[in-house]
Amino acid sequence: MNKINFFAGPAILAQDVLQEAQEAIVEFKGMGLSILEISHRSKQFVEVMDEAQTRVRSLLNLSDDYAVLFLTGGASSQFYMSAMNLLDEGQSAGYLETGAWSSKAIKEAKLFGNIDIVASSKDKNFSYIPKGYEINKDFKYLHLTSNNTIYGTQIHNYPETGVRLVCDMSSDIFSRPIDINKYDLIYAGAQKNLGPAGTTLVIVKKDVLNKVKRTLPSMLNYQTHIDKGSSFNTPPVYAIYVSMLSLRWLENNGGISSMQKHNEEKAALLYNEIDRNGLFHGSAAKEDRSLMNVCFLPTVEDHKDSFIAKATEAGCVGIAGHRSVGGFRASIYNAMTKDGVQRLVDVMKDWETTNG
């Protein structure tokens, strides 16, 4: 039986993408070679890199003011690289603390400038998004985590701050439209909502670079990667290829606005069941619920393992919650189908019948 993949990351990819990715391993573009054994300087791979960048640009309506990069080191490397490139010693930046990933971003950024935590939801185990906080107009930028993968919260209304934004969009990039003009920098590890692990998408406004006084190592300077088209060193060829296929799939399926509608429908299906069914309840504040990572708890704590076993038996894998929240987490990224979500909802209904 085919499994429904609810894992948080690395995560589900569309079947069509996997099929094409598989074929390229055996033979790529009639070259008589696998994509795994060709040069990153070959015409065939350069075309892949170009297409990946072009598709990011068209999906997000990026102007030439922005550069699109495919880097390595994960979103975790962007925690320091963003601050290192944008924030000079003595300058200040605001950070919104909304979960474990934002806490890590704060820790790393502190190495490079004055970091002001403008608000935190740590007091309630990151179960909500703080609102109504003060922003210092002198901040070089405000750093946000758009979607908190572990806690199942998401920023639905962006603060009107007048300050430039830097955003970790690892787990919701391409799930909904964004107003790019507010951002100096966006980064996202590919392995949640874009592709396989191994590459990190970075979108950066070019004119904010080269302003800090510190000397940057070449590999940690965004300008190096802009100048060399993300091929200063050997890029992760296969991860970029599969990400490109996934961007192509996204465009062929109506682009971001139709993906948003699809994501809203899937999330509504699951949250409605969580709210209706007496054996479950959501863990995040309702107005801040994530459309990507749906976190919920069993009303009877003893039910946790047996429900996971039941879901797994029905083919729904990866629904155990992160240890810092407990309970369950169903990650329903772009590639998750409505039928997949329905299968989990059906297991919840059956569970109610047998245990209610």
Ligand SMILES: *Cc1c(COP(=O)(O)O)cnc(C)c1O
């Ligand atoms: C997974 C995740 C990260 C870490 O990504 P890596 O690529 O493993 O470094 C950072 N931020 C968010 C929001 C994530 O979901």
